Amino acid sequence: MSELEFVPLAKITDVPENRVSCFEVNGHHVVLSQVKGEFFAVHNKCSHADQSFNSGRVRGHKLLCPLHGAIFDIRDGSVLGAPAFHPIKSYPLKIENEDILICTDAPSSD
Numbered sequence: 700m701s702e703l704e705f706v707p708l709a710k711i712t713d714v715p716e717n718r719v720s721c722f723e724v725n726g727h728h729v730v731l732s733q734v735k736g737e738f739f740a741v742h743n744k745c746s747h748a749d750q751s752f753n754s755g756r757v758r759g760h761k762l763l764c765p766l767h768g769a770i771f772d773i774r775d776g777s778v779l780g781a782p783a784f785h786p787i788k789s790y791p792l793k794i795e796n797e798d799i800l801i802c803t804d805a806p807s808s809d
């Protein structure tokens with residue numbers, strides 16, 4: 700089995716706590732958030748009506764869609780609140796020194 704490839708996504712200092720930070724890497728649009736010193740990344744498109752989370756909010760582990768208010772768990776992309784019913788892809792991350800690395804090739808549960 701081949702090892703997953705991780706590529707640089709952002710610096711730790713680029714991702715303030717409890718904020719939505721948006722990045723693009725290898726054609727993947729990603730929402731990155733820091734919650735209590737841990738980092739999480741999910742696909743930057745709501746599964747309800749394709750809205751980006753660029754103006755969304757994070758409250759604890761909850762990611763809120765700015766358009767109709769669906770709620771996702773930023774840890775794994777699962778749905779916590781309607782009107783969305785389908786999860787969004789989450790991405791494995793690694794921290795190396797001050798860098799956050801992402802794996803965009805990992806299989807998704809969505």
Ligand code: FES
Binds near residue numbers: 746765767768781
């Ligand atoms: S587009 Fe996100 S809740 Fe409708």
